[in-house]
Amino acid sequence: MQITVFTTTYNRAYILPNLYHSLLRQQTNDFEWLVIDDGSTDETAQLVAGWVADGPFPIRYFKTENGGKPRAINKAVELANTPYLFIIDSDDYLTDDVIPFFLSELQDFVRKPELVGLGIMRGNNPHQPLGSPRFGDQDFIDAPHLERNKYGLNFDCNELYKIEILRQFPFRVWEGELFSPEEIVLYEMDLHGYKVRWYNKVGVISEYLEDGLTVNAFSLLKKNPMGYAMSFNHQLKYKKTFKERFTSAYLMICYTLLGKNIFYLAESNDKLMTVLAFPVGVLVSVRRWWQFRKA
Known part of the structure; x- marks a missing residue:
């Protein structure tokens, strides 16, 4: 075979x-x-x-x-x-x-x-x-x-x-x-x-069902913050523009904080961008936490 x-x-x-x-x-x-x-x-x-x-x-x-x-x-x-x-x-x-x-x-x-x-x-x-x-x-x-x-x-x-x-x-x-x-x-x-x-x-x-991953994106974000933190961190390896990289960095920070694994930030693929984006990442994490709490 x-x-x-x-x-x-x-x-x-x-x-x-x-x-x-x-x-x-x-x-x-x-x-x-x-x-x-x-x-x-x-x-x-x-x-x-x-x-x-x-x-x-x-x-x-x-x-x-x-x-x-x-x-x-x-x-x-x-x-x-x-x-x-x-x-x-x-x-x-x-x-x-x-x-x-x-x-x-x-x-x-x-x-x-x-x-x-x-x-x-x-x-x-x-x-x-x-x-x-x-x-x-x-x-x-x-x-x-x-x-x-x-x-x-x-x-x-x-x-x-x-x-x-x-x-x-x-x-x-x-x-x-x-x-x-x-x-x-x-x-x-x-x-x-x-x-x-x-x-x-x-x-x-393909048949996209109500219990499938594709139609449950918000729930996936809520339940798997570190999985998404890794994804945004990985984007720092290939995103090109400052805006794209800044966005990836603050979203990586946001989901790392929501996942309560702050030491993961030491694995950032762009540490300078992570430092620059940190205040925004904190604010976005608070907003996302509130959205998750209400959902």
């Missing part, structure tokens, strides 16, 4: 069958499905157990305490039995040809050390991406995540990654927090010179 399809799930027994059935429709069984159950209290375990017994491809199921997606991704990178990891959310499903498509592209992918991943678009259907990509007459574009806007790819996509490279960039996690923006890791790989090959192809059909 070459590919591990990885899904982390939490109380999604009601919709996870959509993903399983899309895996059944793939024109190959040359992959494994790794499911990490992030502390579900519904019937997920029993559901997946039936699939493990009857499925035509290997399924491995691990149940953990509720630790959030970053911890689950770290665990998946550790547990995967193949060279490549394809991350797919539990509320999404695949078009029928995604795995065969990836397999057909691996030979060239392996020969290019600067490529860390193969990316496909999400869509409402196989012919309609969620955004307005600009590929011109090209079938694919090699670019880092930080240049996605340039090609109209500033919407959710999915990538297959080389696991040997992912292992060099684990997610940092914080006690009591379950989330941090994936961009921290993705952009760090960019800064090390890696690129993704983005294909002009819809391969994942």
Whole structure:
């Protein structure tokens, strides 16, 4: 096997069958499905157990305490039995040809050390991406995540990654927090010179649910201040203008204070800007604390 399809799930027994059935429709069984159950209290375990017994491809199921997606991704990178990891959310499903498509592209992918991943678009259907990509007459574009806007790819996509490279960039996690923006890791790989090959192809059909991460952004900020403090701190590595860097610095200060980890400020990627922005960061943290208290 070459590919591990990885899904982390939490109380999604009601919709996870959509993903399983899309895996059944793939024109190959040359992959494994790794499911990490992030502390579900519904019937997920029993559901997946039936699939493990009857499925035509290997399924491995691990149940953990509720630790959030970053911890689950770290665990998946550790547990995967193949060279490549394809991350797919539990509320999404695949078009029928995604795995065969990836397999057909691996030979060239392996020969290019600067490529860390193969990316496909999400869509409402196989012919309609969620955004307005600009590929011109090209079938694919090699670019880092930080240049996605340039090609109209500033919407959710999915990538297959080389696991040997992912292992060099684990997610940092914080006690009591379950989330941090994936961009921290993705952009760090960019800064090390890696690129993704983005294909002009819809391969994942998305359904944004009321219990999903995308529609609960304010709640994520409130519950995961240090995850976002890290994200704003990381922006100080690549933001260019004074205004952008000042904004990133005071927001990093704001969420560090809300997370009660003030010593994290010593890890700032721009200490002078952090000193300049500190008074504003304190004021913004008070305002944000009041907003969180009322929410």
